Amino acid sequence: MNKGPKSLEYFLRDLNIVKKKYEEREQLEDNFNLFTILKKYSDEKYLHSRFISSLLDPEGPHKMKVLFLNLFLNKVNSLLDFDDGTVEIYPNNQSRSEYKRIDISLIDRNKKQAIIIENKIFHTDTNNEEVGQLEKYYGCLIEEDKISADNIEVYYLTLDGHEPSEASVSTREKYPELKQKVRCISYALEILDWLKACIKESYNKPALRESISQYIKLIEQMTNNNAAIEERKEITRIIGLNDENLFSAKFLLDNFKHVQWHTLYDFWKELGQGFEHEEYKILLSIPNEDIDTLVHGGPKQRRRIDLIFIVLSPHGLPFDIFAEFGDWLSWGIYDGEDKASEIPTVYKDRITAFAKEHTEYEETKDWLWWKYFDLTDNDNICCSHFSYEGTFKLISPRYRHEVIEKIIKEIKDFETIVCCS
Numbered sequence: 400m401n402k403g404p405k406s407l408e409y410f411l412r413d414l415n416i417v418k419k420k421y422e423e424r425e426q427l428e429d430n431f432n433l434f435t436i437l438k439k440y441s442d443e444k445y446l447h448s449r450f451i452s453s454l455l456d457p458e459g460p461h462k463m464k465v466l467f468l469n470l471f472l473n474k475v476n477s478l479l480d481f482d483d484g485t486v487e488i489y490p491n492n493q494s495r496s497e498y499k500r501i502d503i504s505l506i507d508r509n510k511k512q513a514i515i516i517e518n519k520i521f522h523t524d525t526n527n528e529e530v531g532q533l534e535k536y537y538g539c540l541i542e543e544d545k546i547s548a549d550n551i552e553v554y555y556l557t558l559d560g561h562e563p564s565e566a567s568v569s570t571r572e573k574y575p576e577l578k579q580k581v582r583c584i585s586y587a588l589e590i591l592d593w594l595k596a597c598i599k600e601s602y603n604k605p606a607l608r609e610s611i612s613q614y615i616k617l618i619e620q621m622t623n624n625n626a627a628i629e630e631r632k633e634i635t636r637i638i639g640l641n642d643e644n645l646f647s648a649k650f651l652l653d654n655f656k657h658v659q660w661h662t663l664y665d666f667w668k669e670l671g672q673g674f675e676h677e678e679y680k681i682l683l684s685i686p687n688e689d690i691d692t693l694v695h696g697g698p699k700q701r702r703r704i705d706l707i708f709i710v711l712s713p714h715g716l717p718f719d720i721f722a723e724f725g726d727w728l729s730w731g732i733y734d735g736e737d738k739a740s741e742i743p744t745v746y747k748d749r750i751t752a753f754a755k756e757h758t759e760y761e762e763t764k765d766w767l768w769w770k771y772f773d774l775t776d777n778d779n780i781c782c783s784h785f786s787y788e789g790t791f792k793l794i795s796p797r798y799r800h801e802v803i804e805k806i807i808k809e810i811k812d813f814e815t816i817v818c819c820s
Contacts, residue, residue, distance in 0.1 A: 410637075410647035417633050433613055443520045448502045449490055450614060451518075451590070454597060455505065456488035461607050467597050468505075474593045475584055477514070477552055485509045499539045502556075506540075512550035513540050519557045520586075520621070521781060523723040524567040531570035533563055537577050548574070553581045558622050560585030561725070587622035591615065623786055659785050660694045662794045666803075667706060670720070673803050674708050677811065682717070683707035693724065693783045704782070707733070716742060716750075716818065718810055719769075722782040730810065731769025742767065746818055753817050773809055778802060 457465045465483040472479065487506045489498035498504045503516035515536050524532045537553060540546045555563050560583045568578045584590070594615050601608040638648045667685040675681060689704040705721045720730045732750065734742065747767065754760035754768040762768050774780065778789045780802070785791050792798045 406643045407647040407650055410644050410651075413637050413644070414634065417630065417637065433610075443502065443518050443522065444497075447520060448497075448518050449495065451516075452488050452490050452503045453492060454611075455503070456491045457483050457486060459488075459492055461601075461604075463600065463604075463607075466600055470596045470600070471593050474589050474596070475554060475582065479507075479512050479514065479550070479552060480510075481505065481507050481512075482509070499536060499543075501536045506544070506546075508544075510550070511546050513544070513546050513552075515540070515551065515553045517553070517555050517563070519555065519563075519725070521725065521727055521779075523726045524564045526564065526566040526570060529570070531564075531567040533567045533581065534569070534571055534574060534577060537574055537580075538571075541574075548576060548580075551580070553577065555581050555583050556586070556590070557583070557725075558586050560588065564724075585622075586618050591618055591622070594618070655785075656694055658794065660690060662785075662799075663690050663693065663782055665796075666793050666799055667704075669799060670803050670806065671706055671708075673807050674706075677807060679708040679718070681706070681708045693722070716746065716814070720806070722780075724783045726781065727771045728774075728780040728782065728806075729769055729771050730806075732767040734767040749817050772806060774802070774805065778805075 453459045454461060454467045455471055457468055459467075461467065465481070465486075468481065468486070468488075472481070485507050487498075487504075487508070489501070489504045489506075490496060498506070501515050502518040505514040505516075507513070515533070517533060517536070526532050530538070533553060533555070537548075537551065540551055541548055562583055563581060568581060569575075594611055598608055598611050598615070601611060638644050664687070667690070671681050671684055683705055685704050685706060693704065703721050703723050705719050707717055707719045709715055709717050717733050718730065719733045720728065722728055732742070734747075750767055754762065760768040760770050772780075774789065776789075778792075779787065780789050780793065781787050782790065789802075793802065
């Protein structure tokens with residue numbers, strides 16, 4: 400049975416009624432959450448890694464000793480056994496720094512064993528030509544800490560449990576076993592289940608219990624698990640109410656990959672047109688096969704997509720807007736070997752001085768600097784994930800136009816401040 404757009408329109412109208420009903424109910428509930436007030440909800444380092452490590456740390460302020468740590472090890476089926484008093488957790492309440500830049504590390508120097516937890520929420524692996532990110536951490540523990548490979552466990556923590564990039568585990572090919580050792584875990588499953596187990600053990604500690612509860616609400620929101628059970632049942636009821644609704648839902652699911660593709664195509668095409676209208680010259684557009692990879696591929700088929708453009712006079716800076724798989728939309732000035740144009744020294748010096756004064760600008764080997772766009776959490780764009788609100792809303796032509804205007808304004812403002820002052 401083929402149900403087309405008209406029946407789908409009625410089906411979506413019914414779903415919208417349910418959505419509004421539960422939104423009105425939610426507005427009356429207590430939704431205060433300290434985590435979202437103090438930190439950006441996507442902050443891997445200063446919010447998520449630190450809170451998780453504080454619960455894992457037997458010496459942490461929760462006063463639960465090794466209980467939360469053991470609950471976590473059981474949840475991920477770890478084969479390692481850590482002793483209370485000898486295990487070191489980084490970061491911790493005394494030393495808030497990472498150990499060897501590992502997001503979360505558990506080390507028992509007496510037993511010579513360790514766990515690496517690489518925490519990836521919206522960022523991609525920071526590999527380079529010499530070594531992959533997980534390779535580097537794994538190698539440091541083996542070569543510098545003298546821990547046997549058999550006594551190291553590696554966990555790759557993401558929202559949905561996807562795998563690390565191929566380069567992250569095999570750039571040097573020095574540790575062929577690493578690829579098989581990496582265990583993929585997710586916030587949506589293992590972390591939520593572990594946190595709920597921690598809640599049960601915190602029945603007589605109201606402050607701790609409330610802190611974990613608020614963090615659970617944040618994770619449920621980030622992993623799209625925050626819908627009430629009643630709301631989920633109502634949606635299921637509407638889908639199964641009749642054949643029209645049933646096949647409208649199937650029609651939407653069958654075609655949504657195509658919706659994603661055309662949305663990204665329209666976004667990048669209109670973005671390029673917007674810069675051309677502002678008299679920038681496009682040097683590199685987005686080929687259709689790169690959009691295919693973002694929509695239909697996965698982490699192992701990572702391909703960064705770039706829109707490169709310049710202002711011919713007076714500075715000729717090669718601006719680059721790019722999207723990595725699983726990461727937020729970013730922009731910067733490329734300065735690698737195959738750079739689009741020679742950057743005059745006077746502008747390069749101005750840009751370098753400006754970037755040093757602003758912490759959101761990051762310098763890497765081939766980039767003069769780069770940064771994420773100044774978009775709100777609800778507007779941030781991750782081209783490979785349409786479950787994020789900012790990406791999903793690009794389907795709307797009106798919203799797409801508004802975001803493109805913000806993107807163009809940010810780059811033009813930078814050009815005015817740094818190059819024209």
